[in-house]
Amino acid sequence: MVSLKAKRHPTELVDEVLHCIFFLGQINNPRYSPKDILSDDNMLNMLKSIYPQPFQLYSSQLPKRSPVSCVLDMIVDLTGQEKENAIIKQLQTLILQLKVDQATDLVSSTICVSQNTKIPTSVRYYGVSMSTSGSLPGRIVVAASCLSNWETYVAGAVMTYYPKKEKKTYFDGTIKLPAYVRCQALRLSDRGPMPPCRSCGNLFGLKTSEHKEWSYGNCAEVESLSNLLKSENEVREQARPTSDTYTEKNLKRARESVMKELTGLVKTVQFRWDGEFYTPQRD
Numbered sequence: 001m002v003s004l005k006a007k008r009h010p011t012e013l014v015d016e017v018l019h020c021i022f023f024l025g026q027i028n029n030p031r032y033s034p035k036d037i038l039s040d041d042n043m044l045n046m047l048k049s050i051y052p053q054p055f056q057l058y059s060s061q062l063p064k065r066s067p068v069s070c071v072l073d074m075i076v077d078l079t080g081q082e083k084e085n086a087i088i089k090q091l092q093t094l095i096l097q098l099k100v101d102q103a104t105d106l107v108s109s110t111i112c113v114s115q116n117t118k119i120p121t122s123v124r125y126y127g128v129s130m131s132t133s134g135s136l137p138g139r140i141v142v143a144a145s146c147l148s149n150w151e152t153y154v155a156g157a158v159m160t161y162y163p164k165k166e167k168k169t170y171f172d173g174t175i176k177l178p179a180y181v182r183c184q185a186l187r188l189s190d191r192g193p194m195p196p197c198r199s200c201g202n203l204f205g206l207k208t209s210e211h212k213e214w215s216y217g218n219c220a221e222v223e224s225l226s227n228l229l230k231s232e233n234e235v236r237e238q239a240r241p242t243s244d245t246y247t248e249k250n251l252k253r254a255r256e257s258v259m260k261e262l263t264g265l266v267k268t269v270q271f272r273w274d275g276e277f278y279t280p281q282r283d
Contacts, residue, residue, distance in 0.1 A: 002047075004074050015051045015280035017070035022058030023278075024067070024106060024137055027269040034058070053281050061278040062266070064149040066141050068095075068108040068131035069223060081124050084113055088191055091128075095188045105133040110194060112185040112220035114228040116235055123231065127223025128188075135215075136269055139163055142217035143262035147255060148277040153240060154226040157203040159254045161216040163261050165199075171250040172243035176205030181228070181235060185220050196221065204239075 001014045025032030034055055038044040048055050072091060079087050088111055095107050108128035116122040132138045142162065146155040156173025177183065183206060185194040196206035198213040200221045229236045266273045 001071060001074060004078060010282055011051070012280040012282050013070050013074050015054055016063070016278070017067050018047065018051055019054035019058050019061075019278050019280065020063040020065070020067045020070065021106065022054055023061075023063050024132060026059050027137060027140070027266075027271050028133075029269075051281070057278060060272060060274045061276045062144045062148075062262075062273060063141060064277050065145055065223070066108075066128075066131040067106050068128045072111070072126055072128050076126055081126070082121075084124055087126065088113075088186060088188075092188045092191060106131050108220070109188060110185050110220040111188055112183065112224035114181065114183045114221075114224040116180065116228075116232055117182050118180045125224050125227035125231070127220045127225070127227060129220040130218040136265060138215065138218060140262065140265050140269070142215070143258050143265070144277060145217065146258050147262070150222065150226040151229040151236075153229055153236065154222060156241060156246070156251060156254070158217040158222060159258050161199070161202065162258060165213060165216060167202075168254065168257075170245060171254045172245045173241050173251065173254065174203055174205070174243070175239045175241055177225070178235060178238045181239075183221055183225060 001017050021037060022034050025034070025037050034048075035044060038047065068091075071094065072087075075087055075090050079090065081087075091111060098104055098107050108131040110129045112127045114125045114127075130138050130141060132141055142158065146159050146162065150158070153173065153175050157175050160168055160171060160173045183196070183204070185196065186192060187194055195210055196204075196208040197210050197219060198208065199216050200206045200219050201208040201210070202213075203216065204221065204225060206221070229239065263273070
């Protein structure tokens with residue numbers, strides 16, 4: 001990330017990825033401090049002087065997403081969103097190198113590309129699967145993403161099933177994407193296409209014959225579609241939830257439920273959360 005930034009990019013993505021990695025080290029068992037993670041003192045001191053905020057707030061604030069999401073944003077920015085193959089190849093190269101280095105705790109296994117195919121030159125929106133290690137960190141970052149980062153409809157769809165993979169009786173925020181929306185996930189190991197899992201079928205109406213139901217919010221489709229709906233108003237309006245239970249009152253109740261779950265999880269990992277979600281510093 002530091003090397004890529006040297007070419008062209010604002011500070012915030014490096015700042016954000018540092019905070020996220022330090023946070024995940026803080027809730028790991030055993031815990032890892034920034035000094036444990038950045039064992040090179042020169043690198044540690046250099047990063048601490050340029051990006052002081054992650055070192056100050058990793059033990060009190062929650063990240064809004066997982067590390068590889070920040071890396072992907074930087075690759076897309078440097079490469080150009082239209083160069084889909086180059087983006088996927090560059091991320092795959094990084095992931096495979098991390099595996100060679102036996103540094104696979106915080107990597108994503110899949111990438112997803114979404115776009116409005118009604119427009120031949122439409123923007124491509126990318127997302128990766130949750131890059132956390134272990135069940136509790138993943139559940140924490142999914143909840144944090146729902147409450148602070150993902151587009152409202154996408155977050156509502158995830159909250160319909162979060163955290164127990166059981167649909168809430170009082171709230172249905174699931175959506176159905178228009179047929180013209182492309183949403184394609186690929187394995188980062190070999191860039192092979194992956195059909196939507198049952199969870200993504202339930203959340204977004206994606207056609208699938210798969211029966212495997214992964215934890216809701218972990219799939220690359222979630223982040224990719226969140227980015228799409230944040231920018232494409234026509235798609236967003238056509239995909240809006242249609243259930244009678246999708247009301248402001250019930251959405252508020254669902255968010256409160258997720259917040260309660262999140263608060264309990266951070267206590268479980270003995271993290272002293274100040275109630276804030278981390279905002280990286282800008283140039």
